[in-house]
Amino acid sequence: MMYTRSSFTAATDNQTSQESVTLSNRRDFLKLMTGVGTGLTIAVNIPPVLAQGSDSGRNRLENTGKDGSFAPNAFIRISSDDKVILVMKHLEMGQGTFTGLSTLIAEELDADWNQIQPEGAPADTARYKNLHWGAQGTGGSSAIANSFEQMRIAGATAKTMLVAAAAIKWQVPAAEISVKKGVVSHDQKGYSARFGELAELAAQQPIPETDSIQLKDPKDFVLIGRSLPRKDRGKTNGSAIYTQDVKMEGLLTTLVAHPPRFGGRLRSFDDSKARTVKGVVNVVKIPSGVAVLAKDFWSAKQGRDLLVLDWDESQAIKQDSKALMDQFKRLAEEPGISARSDGDINASLANAATLIEASYEFPYLAHSAMEPMNCVARVNEQGCEIWNGEQVQSMDQGAVANALGIAPEQVKINMLYAGGSFGRRANPQSDYVLEAAYIAKAVTGTPIKLVWTREDDTRGGYYRPMNFHKIRAGLDDSGNLIAWDQRIVGQSIAKGTAFEAFMVKDGVDATSVEGAYNLPYQIPNFHVDLHTVDLQVPIQWWRSVGHSHTAFSTEVFIDRLARASAQDPVDFRLKLLKQHPRHRGVLELVAKKANWGTPLPKGWGRGVAVHKSFNTYVAQVAEVSLQADGNFKVERVVCAVDCGIAINPDIIRAQMEGGIGFGLSPALMSEITLDESGQVKQSNFHDYQVLRITQMPEIEVHIVASAEPPTGVGEPGTPPIAPAVANALTDLTGQHFNKLPLKLS
């Protein structure tokens, strides 16, 4: 979904070398994100602290919540009725983060899982920032990774204070008190109390220094590592509230007419017919188009259909996808900006016994979250309040403040469940959030709900960028891989956004080349370069970002090299991964679990791929079969994942299953294309096809046991599936694939 620091690292598995973002860059980032120099203190290069900013010197009363509850820090509130409210700094969009973060706190707090109630955090960068970014936001599969220590410290701090309270109450030494499942007890004297009974007294205890907090030895974990039930409930009875479901007195629904082509602008409009629709209340012009406001969705939609719009398309894109791809191909004939260069690529290619070359084409992709983009906003004298499946608070808060000419603190953001995002709700331009803010401003005092239809969502841009890759490689006469030269052509996601300052280095956007420039295979002569193309088509991160295309080109090509030198695809990879034990670990595990090398039924093929993204290692084996109608079917996928300590194995499995299913859509059927007039051809699920249950393979997930710090699982399941399927199809048919979606010839 978004950038993590790993994107900047050299080709290494070493976690500690990934801290290469400099302090000044990080400051600039936040400044850019919030649009102004807010002077916020950012915790950089100091141990993760509880997000209080100024713990020392706070007086004890501040540990007390409004209702006399115990609120030792920004993440925990224990009420006298024994509820433990945990404040979640990351967005729950299906990836299970409410459960994961709650587990970390509850583990050290030794709470009873049943008493835990997560609740979304407000926009407050100082307290709720992502420690990997220095800004508040969710993405890059970083939620658990950045919070692992911070949330446990939060829990342990609260527990220490509860124990101190019990020690006073019972007049016993704190060391003799134990805590288990939400009960504090002194065994010898037979005292026990639930958290709620101690809340008031605990709130009066001094907050222990972070340095004095002792976290559990992993062997003592009672919650981490268990498949605890999820905490994001209400999703089987319709009671979970998404942005689309917000109700409010006087709320108007609004639909916006956008330009038909990217780069177009409104010249003039006539709303006289639209205003005749019963239920339509207002029509306002905003920078991105014309908004129709009505009492309900259907009236707003009918009103919008009746708008007469005149667009200035002088700056609009007027090429089709093929013309764009041809332009990319021409560029690929010339050297680009080097992203990495080892050895002597030209000499080694010239001397190779076997030279192999291939190219790969990737279309634009829409995220198509099940909940189309939407946002509720209200502007009044106090400022602007937003209700949204909010993914990057710091950025949207700053963007809205800038647009409305108010201070960031005047932008209040309520984070609701998101009906999927896959990166879309972390828009670097805050596109749909700003749209809602402008409309709310135009009707100050009235709350509005901006709703995009599926057509708006499919045609609204901010796609996974289109890409062209070309790879040349050389093998020596014993079949050793001696040279790899990869060229990538595409648009830059970060360029022109707040992320440019620290994601683009010497003209290379890390997200354009991630997964390619840090290819783990040991190759003495290695070169990757990049052409960045500027186009009007808005683009953005899409689940796994650059890995969504680099894993395909590299893993399909490495398979091709194995075949060309008559080597087994798994053995060939293992030989080149001697320095990468965690890649080897998942690859060996998946090969074993998939019975790699054993015969398959007639008409079946098998393929493998391994890829690391966001510091998580995933290998997959796909089995495909030829169908009577000439099509193929993905029958079964075996997946191995190494994400460090497995916080919740069932959620890890769910994310692998979902990541595989998500990656199968572009592998089998999804693409966004522009027609000859430059307009997006697709509009809804009939022409932007996505995976359905009939196409979903059986999936088996195996988790590598690990004591390494936990890493994310939201994205890493996606990259390996398309190459694994392509390699299986090659195994079956002998055909080479150089384009997504995959088509048998």
Add this chain to the structure above:
Amino acid sequence: MPVTIKVNGVDHPIDATPDTPLLWVIRDHIQMTGTKFGCGMSLCGSCTVHLDGQPIRSCVTPLSAAAGKSITTIEGVNSPAAKAIQQAWTELEVAQCGYCQSGQIMSATALLEQNTDPTDEEINTAMAGNICRCATYVRIRKAIKQAATQLT
């Protein structure tokens, strides 16, 4: 002229044009938000409700076609099949983002109300109209089978 529709056993007078899709009548007029908007074109199944016991896509069903009929939404569905489905959904942790799941559950419930022992093929056919972008399909299959065992 307001028409009356019966939703989850309760009559609601509705003041909307007869062509208003039932989905927006349920969501905007009756203010029940469990039924979701995903495509508006009968392509994704998010808006599935039961009309006289049959699963239908409320986004393309006009109010006029629902008048006088009995409508069940995710908030009101409570047949033995529905309860078995909801329980299996929870036990197997099917939902991820959850946005599609009201529709999935309404389709799955309708399937089991008519067929307590569906084959893989029958499950595929009944559920093919329900998209899940989180791709929870493996668990949907499993949960339907698990729920079916509670009903036979």
